[in-house]
Amino acid sequence: MGQSWHNFVFAAFEPSARLGLDKPPVDLWFQVASVKLFGFHSFALKLPEALAGTAAVVLVYDLVRRVFGSAAGLASALALAVLPVSVLTSRSDTMDSLMMALIVLAAWLVVRNAETGRARYLNAAAVVLGVAFNVKLFQALIPLPALGLLYLMASPLPRRRRLEHGVVAVLVLVAVSLSWLTAVSLAPASDRPFAIGSRHGSVWDAAFVFNGVHRLEHRAAGSGPAGPPSGSPSATRLITGSGARLGRRIGSELVPAVVFGGIAVIVALGAGLPRRPLERAMAASIALWLAIGFAGFSVMSRLEVRYLETLTPAIAMAFGIGVVALIRAAAQGRTRVLLAALACTSAYLVYLARGDHVLQVVVLATGVAAAALAVAGPNLHGMLPAVTGSLAVIALLAVPASDSIAIVREHRFDHSTGGGYLSPAQTAALSRYLRGQRAGERYEAAVLTVWQASNLVVTDDRPVLATRNVDGAPMLSVSDLQHEVKLGALRYVLVGTPCMKPGRSPCPPASRWARDHGTLVRGVVPHLGLYRVGAVVR
DSSP states (O other), rough: OTHHHHHHHHHHHSTTTTTEEOOOOHHHHHHHHHHHOOOSHHHHHHHHHHHHHHHHHOOOOOOOOHHHHHHHHHHHHHHHHHHHHHHHTTTTSSSSHHHHHHHHHHHHHHHHHHHHHHEHHHHHHHHHHHHHHHHHGGGTTTTTTHHHHHHHHHHOOHHHHHHHHHHHHHHHHHHHHHHHHHHHSSGGGGGOEETTOOOOOOOIIIIIIIITTGGGOOOOTOOBBBBOOOOOOTTTTTTTTSTHHIIIIHHHHHHHHHHHHHHHHHHHEEEEEEHHHOHHHHHHHHHHHHHHHHHHHOOOSOOOOOGGTTTTHHHHHHHHHHHHHHHHHTTTTHOOOOOHHHHHHHHHHHTTTTOOOOOOOOOHHHHHHHHHHHTGGGGGTHHHHHHHHHHHHHHHHHHHHHHHHHHHHOOOOOOBTTTTTTOOHHHHHHHHHHHHHOOSSSOOOESSSSHHHHHHHHHOOOEEEBBBOTTTTOOOOOHHHHHHHHTSSSOOOOOOHHHTTTTTSSHHHHHHHHHHHHHEEETTTTOOOOOEEEOOOO
């Protein structure tokens, strides 16, 4: 994408721009800028995501502070800063951390609209959420119903003007969300890359089908590498401590957030305390955000850990608001609610920390100390909220913080795994051979999958074709392959294991033609079938 403005705008997957990415390229534009500044390496690719994840912590603090006070804002920011899913994703070169930061910024702008009544803040929120759509498509819209509820409940405007401003904001959101897709579609067909994942090369199909309805279905055979295993769909998927271990990655804060946040709401309703409309709206919107995210990710067939970033701000905010609210309730004599919440969450966290006895002791000791101080509250006066709250936060965040520290110490990051890519040894051998055979061809080679193409593009920075799409469907026709060979633009085809061992999986027609009419190059990449086709068609 950094080789030309055309490649930059159209999200080219490889230097010739014959293939394009399956998503809008807004996030990747930041990565291109970083690569231009620092060079092409891991630090440059991950820097924009690290900065976005850091900025989100600051935004969460100020967002919650404006509605529930500095203590709740600080607790929420701390919760997001040590939430393992967020830490892992912010250390990765995927686009989810930027999407998450934009979502938080959109929520902040909606709150500013509620504080001022000015439509410009609501429209700005719509623009920001539209940009987030151009980063991660429909994943960015999961909080949309919650943000809509926040606006409708908290806006100080009369109902009619509130609806009018809301309609305008929706139109702005739609326009910004579809801006890149529309612009690319209006370009001449010869300038448009074939969008990976689409059935006919259309960016609309890639966005709404491949990255839309297909994400709710089971992954088809041959659809490419998968992310870290995330377990089977179930109501306990996000909180279980076994199998995919999503319990430690996200459940370690999700359960305390739901318990403390839910009890805090019940206490507030039962006490009949007057609440500002913005507080009620914020609480309702966070609850809706959590409900939609939990339900959706529990039943989603294909769930990768980074997808959960769209839920992490709601978890952090519910955690901070709920913990501070119950600490304050205990300081006013209602200690039972705090004790009940600490007992439930501590038991769950001890379950997650099984096998790590030191961590279990930390959770139990700090939790018991916080409970003891809450019971002795009338004798501690002004010390109670600060000391009890600090101990409670330590108890509740010990497990996620421990997991996040391990992520940093062990240099973990979110990445695709499984079959489809070339191994480092295969990539090195193939690259060495093809570089030695260069004779002015446009394409270094045609390979079986886009995953194999990515290895060669990163290594040699040359155009590469792929014969099979991520769903296994043919992406390069026999006639197109023959045409490139006739022009002298292509001399080598890596047909892949499926074509060398018929019966394992379908062999695309273009790869089959290369296998049947080309000359096998032995000793370069055994079992993958590298064929010379340059001298076959006359």
